Amino acid sequence: MPTIHVEFFGIPRSRAGLSKIELEFDEPGVSVADVIRRLGKQFPKLADDCITGSALRDGYIANINGQIFLRDGKQRLYDGDRLLLLSADAGG
Amino acid sequence: MTTYGYHGRYLRVDLTGARGEYVEIPSDELRGHLGGSGLGTRLLLDSGAAQADPLSPAATIAFVFSPLVGSPLTTSAKFAVVSKSPLTERINDSLASSHFAIAGKKCGCDAILISGQADELSILVIDDGQVCLEPAGDLHQTACSLAEKQLKARFGNDFHFAVIGSAGENLVRYATISHDGRHAGRGGSGAVLGSKNIKAIAVRGSQRTAWADPDGLVKYAKGLSEKSFGPATAKYRELGTASNLLVFNRLSALPTKNFQQGSFVGAETLSPESMLQAREKTRASCAACTIGCEHLYALKPSAAGGFAQEKSSVRLEYENLFALGPLCGIADADVVLSASQRCDELGLDTISTGGTIAFAMECAERGFMDEPWLQFGDGDALLRAIELIAARDGFGDALAEGSRRLADRVGQDTIDFAPQVKGLEIPGYEPRALQTMALGFAVGTRGADHNRSGAYEADFTDKVDRRNVTTDAVKFAIESEDKAAIMDSLILCKFLRGVFEDFYAEAATMLRLVTGWAVSPDELRDTARRIVSAKRQFNIRAGWTPDEDTLPQRFLGTALPDDPRAVLSATRLDELVAEYNRQRGWAGDDG
Numbered sequence A: 001m002p003t004i005h006v007e008f009f010g011i012p013r014s015r016a017g018l019s020k021i022e023l024e025f026d027e028p029g030v031s032v033a034d035v036i037r038r039l040g041k042q043f044p045k046l047a048d049d050c051i052t053g054s055a056l057r058d059g060y061i062a063n064i065n066g067q068i069f070l071r072d073g074k075q076r077l078y079d080g081d082r083l084l085l086l087s088a089d090a091g092g
Numbered sequence B: 001m002t003t004y005g006y007h008g009r010y011l012r013v014d015l016t017g018a019r020g021e022y023v024e025i026p027s028d029e030l031r032g033h034l035g036g037s038g039l040g041t042r043l044l045l046d047s048g049a050a051q052a053d054p055l056s057p058a059a060t061i062a063f064v065f066s067p068l069v070g071s072p073l074t075t076s077a078k079f080a081v082v083s084k085s086p087l088t089e090r091i092n093d094s095l096a097s098s099h100f101a102i103a104g105k106k107c108g109c110d111a112i113l114i115s116g117q118a119d120e121l122s123i124l125v126i127d128d129g130q131v132c133l134e135p136a137g138d139l140h141q142t143a144c145s146l147a148e149k150q151l152k153a154r155f156g157n158d159f160h161f162a163v164i165g166s167a168g169e170n171l172v173r174y175a176t177i178s179h180d181g182r183h184a185g186r187g188g189s190g191a192v193l194g195s196k197n198i199k200a201i202a203v204r205g206s207q208r209t210a211w212a213d214p215d216g217l218v219k220y221a222k223g224l225s226e227k228s229f230g231p232a233t234a235k236y237r238e239l240g241t242a243s244n245l246l247v248f249n250r251l252s253a254l255p256t257k258n259f260q261q262g263s264f265v266g267a268e269t270l271s272p273e274s275m276l277q278a279r280e281k282t283r284a285s286c287a288a289c290t291i292g293c294e295h296l297y298a299l300k301p302s303a304a305g306g307f308a309q310e311k312s313s314v315r316l317e318y319e320n321l322f323a324l325g326p327l328c329g330i331a332d333a334d335v336v337l338s339a340s341q342r343c344d345e346l347g348l349d350t351i352s353t354g355g356t357i358a359f360a361m362e363c364a365e366r367g368f369m370d371e372p373w374l375q376f377g378d379g380d381a382l383l384r385a386i387e388l389i390a391a392r393d394g395f396g397d398a399l400a401e402g403s404r405r406l407a408d409r410v411g412q413d414t415i416d417f418a419p420q421v422k423g424l425e426i427p428g429y430e431p432r433a434l435q436t437m438a439l440g441f442a443v444g445t446r447g448a449d450h451n452r453s454g455a456y457e458a459d460f461t462d463k464v465d466r467r468n469v470t471t472d473a474v475k476f477a478i479e480s481e482d483k484a485a486i487m488d489s490l491i492l493c494k495f496l497r498g499v500f501e502d503f504y505a506e507a508a509t510m511l512r513l514v515t516g517w518a519v520s521p522d523e524l525r526d527t528a529r530r531i532v533s534a535k536r537q538f539n540i541r542a543g544w545t546p547d548e549d550t551l552p553q554r555f556l557g558t559a560l561p562d563d564p565r566a567v568l569s570a571t572r573l574d575e576l577v578a579e580y581n582r583q584r585g586w587a588g589d590d591g
Helices: A010-016 A032-042 A044-050 B027-033 B036-047 B099-105 B144-155 B186-195 B214-227 B231-238 B241-250 B272-278 B318-324 B333-346 B350-365 B379-391 B403-410 B435-443 B471-490 B494-499 B503-515 B521-542 B570-584
Strands: A003-008 A020-024 A060-064 A068-070 A082-087 B009-014 B019-024 B061-064 B078-084 B091-097 B111-115 B122-127 B130-135 B160-163 B177-179 B182-184 B198-204 B281-284 B294-298 B313-315
Touching (some): A003 A010, A003 A032, A010 A082, A010 B231, A010 B241, A020 A032, A032 A044, A032 A060, A032 A082, A044 B231, A082 B241, B009 B122, B019 B130, B027 B036, B027 B521, B036 B091, B036 B471, B036 B521, B061 B186, B078 B186, B091 B177, B091 B182, B111 B198, B144 B160, B144 B177, B144 B198, B144 B333, B182 B186, B214 B503, B241 B318, B272 B333, B313 B333, B318 B333, B318 B350, B333 B379, B350 B379, B350 B403, B435 B471, B435 B570, B471 B494, B471 B503, B471 B521, B521 B570
Parallel strands (some): A003 A082, B009 B111
Antiparallel strands (some): A003 A020, A060 A068, A060 A082, B009 B019, B061 B078, B061 B111, B078 B091, B122 B130, B160 B177, B281 B294, B294 B313
8 A cells, every 4th residue: 555755845844743744545546635635634734724625725836756846636646655745936 | 297106317426526416217218117127227228337347436336216115015115236247247236125225215216326436435425315425434344234333323213224344345246235134135236335435325315206096005005915924925934035945955956065966964954944943033024024034043152153243143044044054065053144144244145155165165175276274064164264255365355256257267177167157156046956947047137146037936836847948948937037027126025926816917006006107017028028138238238248148067968966867958058048039039149
């Protein structure tokens, strides 16, 4: 069964209260939306500010394995994948 | 005829004769360039500044306000300092926020253009438009914050000041201008003021401009302020720009050891998330700002390496953090904070300071120069180098010239890894990992610049493959540059950009409420292109050639060591630049 590693940065980290977590799923075919929905249930403050249902709110974005940025949750994840949650604005 | 939002004139100050006079600005010039960066570029083009030596009496430096200054719109208390850069010898426009903007505009002008040279170190006093010089010998080599404090005591609280530190007095080519503790930072405008023997400018005024639709403006401003408290700015409010550090590190986009790597082992200890647990922190805002992105961290006196500490806390931004930390291989947060504070007090641009020192560290490490004390990771060396630069003492005299001139002096092809474009040191965005930004750096009129081009925004989306961009990315770089041209001319803080659902429509609304002009979003898009073109025109007159629009050899054709997929070939960059010029409607070698 797939294990997905979630890494939190910036505001998502502050709302989740930790920098990373491993999530295990019972069924294969996990999507980004599935992970975000699970995180929303597990971390109420994260749900309040960064998540709406199974998607990220405006201002936040996900990245898979440091490679691909994505806004919708359809992307399938595989065992060992790392999902990064971060603020969309990289201005400095 | 009343021109709402504007005075319709600039104040021309001749320091040599210690006199000033108002000069009318035609209405179409105001509407065509707005204010700030755009209007400043237009006025400098008209003054012949592009052809002058930037550190000569003939050089002109402009402090430019905008129609929104003095309005209730959040983040609008801004001004642009525009001149030919002594670092790049190209256009330079540095923006900053402070009460200086409001007081300066109340002197009855939309800009102050300064040329000539005072006989001795002086304070330029502009009191409601009346110009005089006062001696500043007592402020010689005084730190920025102390100079401002002494000026307040001397002139009173209704004056506001722009000052230079010892770096500006000593003509360090990347010296800043400080005001309210903030800096017009990049490109060496502090050295331009120093070359004119001006330690400080003191402004006070009583002349306000009217707004075309005051009720509508107040209502709009209230809504904008409310939106500025939303999720689009949460990162800046709660953690500050420094929160980029861990994200960039994770994506191998954090410039480390003079861009030899894209990630840094000490990143976690330098992150604001870690520092929050280890030291006190307070927040502050620029004048007239509701976002409050400034995060001030407590300094430990013992961390200053024996150098002076004027304050017990220091503002920390991502650019300070990356340039004085990972770029120099420094993982000690106390050293980075002390170095940042010293740069602020001496009046040094932190990006160019860190970039030049990191370049020298690599030169020393590889045996290209005999300065064995300059080693990556050595905090004492960093702090010592900063002091030497500001004083132009010993080897600091060479460092004070910036990395490009230092490479020219060292020779041996070290220019290939001098971290600069057009002479301006590269900010904290690794070009191989963020290739839309790489294009933004290459074509930037100011040089490598993350403020005039926010092309990195596309790199943080699914619109491009950031490590293998194609010419499809060019439109995003252009959009970003155009948007920045309007924001820098209105002038508004870029941290608001996520707040606007339709930027050009809302910018047109703000401008209409203030000026009464029936400006359309399309007119503003044309204005953006006009401003970008004006900057390029300035550079052409200053001697720009097409081969300047590139990146150092280090970034071309060789993968980032810690991310083998991050490769940008010279051919690809050439294609991107050519497509950029095509979409801009420019031939490669003219405006």
